[in-house]
Amino acid sequence: MQVADYILARLRDWGIHRIYGYPGxxxxxxxxxxxxxxGDPELIQPRHEEMGAFMATAHxxxxxxxxxxxxxxxxxxVHLLNGLYDAKLDHQPVVAIVGQQKxxxxxxxxxxxxxPNTLYKDVSSDFLQTCMHPAQARHLVDRACxxxxxxxxxxxxxxxxxxxEEDAVPSPxxxxxxxxxxxxxxxxxxxxDEAELRKAADxxxxxxxxxxxxxxxxxTAADEVMEVADLLGAGVAKTSLGRVEPSDDLPYVTGPIGLLGSTATxxxxxxxxxxxxxxTSFPYAEWLPQEGQARGVEIDIDGRYIGIRYPMEAHLVGDAGDTLRELRPLLERKTDRSWRERIESRVDEWHRVLDDRAHDAADPLNPELVVHELSQRLPAGAIVTTDAGSxxxxxxxxxxxxxxxKASLAGNLATMGPGTPYAIAARFAFPDRPVxxxxxxxxxxxxxxAExxxxxxxxxxxxxxxxxxxxFNNQDLNQVTWEQRAMAGDPKYPGSQWIPDVPYAEYARLLGLRGIRCDSPEEIGRAWxxxxxSTVPCVLEVVVDPEIPPVPPHIMSEQAKKAATAMAKGDPEAAGLMRKGVKQKAHEFTESVKTHLPGGSDR
Incomplete structure (x- = not known):
């Protein structure tokens, strides 16, 4: 047995049965x-080491x-770095094995x-060691895990x-x-601490x-979150990394928060x-209450991150589930449920807004309709991944x-690239679940x-x-295009934003996969x-309108000014953007009127 054999066997004993890697x-x-x-552990060969690191993170x-x-x-x-930073920033346990010259x-x-010691000193700052002697292998694997x-x-x-290549030394x-x-x-x-729990309860x-x-x-604490939310009559918003629990079909779950958020949130x-x-350590202060508006309580297992996003009065350093179970007996059930009723009304209103937006006319296909139709067809146990972009x-x-x-994306790194390898890793980990x-x-x-x-x-x-x-085929690096307008006040720059039209469905068929192309709102349901x-992996190419704006739930005045400046500078899509953006916000106003004025839908 060589040292390499021993390391693999030790990793297997740690429950690692799949390694994503590329040869050299x-x-x-x-x-x-x-x-x-x-095959135990099994090597899974991606097309690029970066994809292997993303797959390890997804696992x-x-x-x-x-x-x-x-x-x-x-x-x-070098290639592993981006995927490993995804693991580091989203706090995922990943072990990397890298080679070195003799x-x-x-x-x-x-x-x-x-x-590599210098190269990896940030991404792997908690443990980065070189195996210089066969007798080291045992404790290096154990400590790494x-x-x-x-x-x-x-x-x-x-x-x-x-x-x-040296002979292994199982026991030093x-x-x-x-x-x-x-x-x-x-x-x-x-x-x-118990005193801090009582302070939080107060x-x-x-x-x-x-x-x-x-x-x-x-x-992993969805039951506890739901029980505490019920006691407090609270609504629950979710970050992108907290996308799954509590489930979206609960009437008090307001959905996403921030730029990607909902009007209910x-x-x-x-x-x-x-x-x-x-x-959570949700970072964007502009989407949180103004300082002094709200009192704050926070639970985080890592004391380094607690109380750094909003001024909190009670700082509960602990596991979310364990802490909520300890906190629950100290909480009093709210008898006045008017706040909860307001939240549920806004959630219902938001879902109607989404339905309205999804069915707006577009050229040729509304991207919101694509996901809206998927949502109605999501199979039980589905795993859904996405990527950076609109x-x-x-x-x-x-x-x-x-x-x-299950669902995830690159949260804190927000890098391009992980959506596809995440899905592939999900299929390896859960071969019988829809992905x-x-x-x-x-x-x-x-x-x-390539993947x-x-x-x-x-x-x-x-x-x-x-x-x-x-x-989503729109020949546009769409999210950055919107950021150019709203953050820099510049019109769309085709030199950086336009990308060539590629027949993705045909490419899939070339490889033996199922390829489906849809550019019609009447056909998108059938396409899904x-x-x-499909009994074989499928690429569904949807030709969508790049002018449908990812309008945030509240348009900041500075962003509105810069977007207007971009339009005035001669944005090539200005007319369509203004018409479609106004229509999106109009849906919010219309549904709000229906709900909250006399004779509205909640009367």
Missing amino acids: DGINAFLGALDRAD AKFTGEIGCCMATSGGGT RISLGSAYQQEID KVALSNRTVATIIVPDDVG PREHGAVYSSIGWTRSRVLP VLNAGQKVAMVVGQGAQ EDMISNCDTLFFVG VANWWARHLVLRRGM IAVIGDGVFQMNGM MITIKRYWDRFQSAPLVFCV DEALG
């Missing part, structure tokens, strides 16, 4: 060891287990010799090629300096208009007197995710098209349940039925 001579020892491992997000990726020395090690050559400016799980971060082991020699580590880790029960009991904002840290946040953060707006707003579903990726044409051209070849590579593994990649009913 800097990890030759591992390639031979993977062959000898007979961690969707399973709660350690994700693992591998790359060769030099360029392969020890004898280090320091000689040898071919492919880079300094323990650190990744405990700190929910990236841990990296660098293995020089010659070390990987019994001498001074030897280390004897063990496999095993349990999640700790983290609870805040604040929450005193509030008459409580708004809850939940994130990724609350996704905006109304709740603007009028609350108490803000309750649970498992598609994230429709994914956040229109999808009604039910209990038992749908909602992605833009820019990111699909950047790296998604269709990965599906061809593992063809027999991808036909057990629907696997759909819905590509065909895609979700």
